[in-house]
Amino acid sequence: MKNVFGGALTLTLFGESHGPMIGATLDGLAPGMEVSGDSIRAALDLRRPRGKISTARREADPFEIVSGVFNGKTTGTPLTILIPNGDTKSADYRYGTARPSHADLTAYCKYHGFEDYRGGGHFSGRLTAALTAVCAPLRDALEKKGVMIGTHILALGGVRDRAFDEDRYDRDIASLRNRYFPVLEDGAEEAMVRRIEEAGAAGDSVGGILETAVIGVPAGLGEPFFDSVESCLAHAVFSVPAVKGVEFGAGFRFADMTGSEANDPIRVSPEGGFQTETNHNGGINGGITNGMPILMRTAVKPTPSIRIPQDTVNFLTGENVTTEGGGRHDPAVVHRARIVVDSLTAFVLADLMTGRFGTDDLAQGRTI
């Protein structure tokens, strides 16, 4: 598959950055799930560029639900949301000059020159707006089941936020819910924004790391081999442009640990059931959730569009050239990528739960 993803649920994306609109279709939904326009609006607003730290492209992101909703609830047939493209300046883009670290050259190799190159075309991060919109009802449905997803910026341009408080995930996740610039520690936002502004002023950009926690996930989701929870989440998250690394729990730090340090001791939980004393495995053992919080970290590379001159080629003429980075761009997309990671995390968990508990499950409240 290609622009279609999923198992019990199926997510399809379409559109190009400078075409008339973008859109997404979500199939396999339970009938009777609430679809809140406010919730979709709020999710889109977290992804929109704002203030000096973002692209000058203003995306109002009006959206239209054109399929799968009746009387404010899902019908069970495909949910499709369209988002018109408004403020495009196609003249900014010149075809032939490959912007370094962009998909210009690879798109040419794959599509032989037929690609819509304007604004990144189908490769544009703009596609994630449609994805975000269509996944908002999934996040709402999961929340009713007690599955809460939260992502903060753990690091950006050398500045670090504190990690999730292992004793109060719920509070930390709640604090991130409607926060445009999602950090946990006092002062982290200011320091990071300053770093973005510095980069922007220099015509440069910065990368970062997002950290995601999910609580309330029932134990027993995922598969022992090819559809491990790690496999499914990583597949989804690595589809986001600019993501270049994904780790769970201790992740790459496992390399320096011994088994006796790394293993999570298990204890009878005071509230019944079992829990682990540490969570180095990030809530997943043998590919399957164990009921502890899922912990995932995602590396986001610096926005490739910069205004500093760069060496590159014109792939039509076959010549070395210098580019100065046309088009509008963001000095950082880490904060905007957060809701996309949240949305894809919601999609994967909703997909696994639908497969596990059947197609009506998502419309039902807490069942576990």
Place this chain on the structure above:
Amino acid sequence: MKNVFGGALTLTLFGESHGPMIGATLDGLAPGMEVSGDSIRAALDLRRPRGKISTARREADPFEIVSGVFNGKTTGTPLTILIPNGDTKSADYRYGTARPSHADLTAYCKYHGFEDYRGGGHFSGRLTAALTAVCAPLRDALEKKGVMIGTHILALGGVRDRAFDEDRYDRDIASLRNRYFPVLEDGAEEAMVRRIEEAGAAGDSVGGILETAVIGVPAGLGEPFFDSVESCLAHAVFSVPAVKGVEFGAGFRFADMTGSEANDPIRVSPEGGFQTETNHNGGINGGITNGMPILMRTAVKPTPSIRIPQDTVNFLTGENVTTEGGGRHDPAVVHRARIVVDSLTAFVLADLMTGRFGTDDLAQGRTI
């Protein structure tokens, strides 16, 4: 899907650690690919435990090709290889005591007590032997096309190997080809083996990082969104038990870089075509191969089976207990995981190439 994976090619695994046999089926293969028993044997030997640094379980891994090969070549119908389970000691395993960081408890949550718990059952790393066997002809076919895959141990228990030599990937990859303990730097093997032996002597285990390079991959493979090359490779590699992190190119180091540092300048190549001066993107832009080497790093957690007493629970009685780690085990599996990562990398690339160039392509020599 679950134990079935792929698009144009499909890989299915079956069997349990202490059942009569394990096996794998590979469907969608080109007719006329050579299937070399020696090559399968060599791949399995790289995965087998050897010497003091491995489990005492001796797996001779005799294999039988039972489908899809005729006169030494693939027929184009499913290739199935079976590997009997020989040296099993089921009495070593007691059901109910959850080994920390193992799948015992999650399997119980998912399978309600019907799981075959002996030796890890279907969760056992042993399943990867069948996967390795069935992917060996894919690696051979890719090599005939000039696609060379090599993986070394970049780090293990605090000891590091040098990275791939960016000027001589071909030589480094060739040096790893038949090396049981795959490192690039003189002395790295000795230091790492010593570290494994120390851990083993202490009843403990160590984790590590594998680094994979692939050269000769044609530009233009992969998809802009859900089936980015990163998504497909990560999906495959995260299915391997013990893998907890995957990154491409600069990966998590992107978090501290600026765009001007991170972007890979593009130049006209002296041999024709284009190349990048650095390879921070690990050969992939916008989810699509750019013709540069693919670079992937995989974090492997320490083997959870250790002989040191650990706090855990008996999930049948609901009581806190202490385990000392029954069964035989490895103080390290990083070196053995290498051929599994190579095999899955071969599978994903062969899958993408078959989708791109059609079902006969893999049986043909270099076409690009």
Place this chain on the structure above:
Amino acid sequence: MKNVFGGALTLTLFGESHGPMIGATLDGLAPGMEVSGDSIRAALDLRRPRGKISTARREADPFEIVSGVFNGKTTGTPLTILIPNGDTKSADYRYGTARPSHADLTAYCKYHGFEDYRGGGHFSGRLTAALTAVCAPLRDALEKKGVMIGTHILALGGVRDRAFDEDRYDRDIASLRNRYFPVLEDGAEEAMVRRIEEAGAAGDSVGGILETAVIGVPAGLGEPFFDSVESCLAHAVFSVPAVKGVEFGAGFRFADMTGSEANDPIRVSPEGGFQTETNHNGGINGGITNGMPILMRTAVKPTPSIRIPQDTVNFLTGENVTTEGGGRHDPAVVHRARIVVDSLTAFVLADLMTGRFGTDDLAQGRTI
């Protein structure tokens, strides 16, 4: 999967009969295929109701291509076409009364009352307009390769057309190309239309049989087991509302034949290659095309909407009631279903050819 279908190509449908619009997304297309608005228009016109023999609902079917086309050609990313819903009269539909042989009751069982019941909702035959639009470029691409698809009404309400002329498939198929009421024999149209008008006047409806021929299909498409060409075509065609039977070649007549009558003798073809003297197998042996014309017949049930009073139930009140068939409807849909069958046939063959010959193949002219 559900509203998503395919392998190398993927077709997704969305929308409801009385929602703002319907749409379809086609993914996996070769870059560089021509997309002709005229061709899409012509296909939609063959599906539109016309004259006295059709529903009074007038569907102008303006369409908008919103993704996947640039400078008149496919980009290789998803092709999405939207068709707004215009002339809807939702008040015609009363919820609770199950129209016999419609999906009202089964939709209620599946969607628990959340379904959009207006005009049949997602179950409406109207969805096939989007499917028809998005498949038109596939039919054009296949024609450039010499693959010609034609369907005529073999039987309708007791009236029969002649079968395809086995010596001149090309001429018969060409004659059907732009014919709104697709029959081969002189006088068949008049007799069938009279039958439809009689049924319409009586408030009743009629069913029929469509016969499809495809010439120019390369030998060697399809799979020996689960993706036999028959399996793939039948899967697609049985998704069309009202289709209740599919057969290939001699089909159900095989029941009364002996092997010596049924087997198709093979001979060296005067033009090179091989051909069969008869074509009882409808161009498919062992699930795989043999190069002879594919022959498929599709049974279409009478339109369930009739004006004659019928016994039924109100599933909300649980009472027996009588319905007189609300809403507008067609006394026959057989002729309109023809382009849908053509479109799905094109989709399945294009999917199989893309899988077999790779993703660029469809944009290329005759290659075989």
Place this chain on the structure above:
Amino acid sequence: MKNVFGGALTLTLFGESHGPMIGATLDGLAPGMEVSGDSIRAALDLRRPRGKISTARREADPFEIVSGVFNGKTTGTPLTILIPNGDTKSADYRYGTARPSHADLTAYCKYHGFEDYRGGGHFSGRLTAALTAVCAPLRDALEKKGVMIGTHILALGGVRDRAFDEDRYDRDIASLRNRYFPVLEDGAEEAMVRRIEEAGAAGDSVGGILETAVIGVPAGLGEPFFDSVESCLAHAVFSVPAVKGVEFGAGFRFADMTGSEANDPIRVSPEGGFQTETNHNGGINGGITNGMPILMRTAVKPTPSIRIPQDTVNFLTGENVTTEGGGRHDPAVVHRARIVVDSLTAFVLADLMTGRFGTDDLAQGRTI
């Protein structure tokens, strides 16, 4: 996909007629389903050739369960069953001469001469033995839920059996359960067997029609478009070699009916719920089950292998030749195909129920 099929459940077939063994893997099963060796044995015995009416090839069909069963129940991980190939006479087959209506020539076109041609290779009907074995536990699980599947020979070589008694499906289905030659009417077996023997004596073969009824299926299974129940069942059944037609309910007879004749009146059922007075729709409306019996008819062509001389070609030499039909064969396979149709019907329904009700459902008794 190719030799892999399904959605929530996945069925993979492997092996060739004259290889060491054939096998099948079923993934996605609920943990805790009973796996009865007797039941598998009984199913295989219904497929085995017996007496004068079958091939002289004696297939004892010893089977081995090698994965997915522990203590007599499914573990929830892949179920794999192997069946060794015993009595093969490969020398009977000469490569190059295309047996008419067989897959010899199409296999050559697809696999370029690399196919295992001995005994039909992967195209052999023998593959259905593995399929039958692995689906037996599904049929048992469905029966515990009250879903009963039965198939009889409606027609064979011009002789007809009576249709199912619409008032006593349960009794008719039960009577077919262990009957090797499955007919409903007294005397039908004798007349049909005589017809087979006549054909066999003449070196010829006969075709027929199988009629399948399924009772106890919950309403609300299936999807409105691409995964209609008709689509899923037809896809599965058309994968069986020799099947050339599938129809549901009135099927092709709809062509001569009016809507007022064809529509099934709905009434409140005396036992609660709703039922239809006729069942022309074969238990399916809008692609979704309505709770009435599913009725499917399958056309099976005469066995292509006959001893009567036939015109054909040698595709290696490119010459016209005459074949007399080498190898052993059946004058009829209709009766043996019945358990294969039953097995695939069970697979499709189990797949739809697992998707609808979740992965644990199949291990539970009647839930609806």
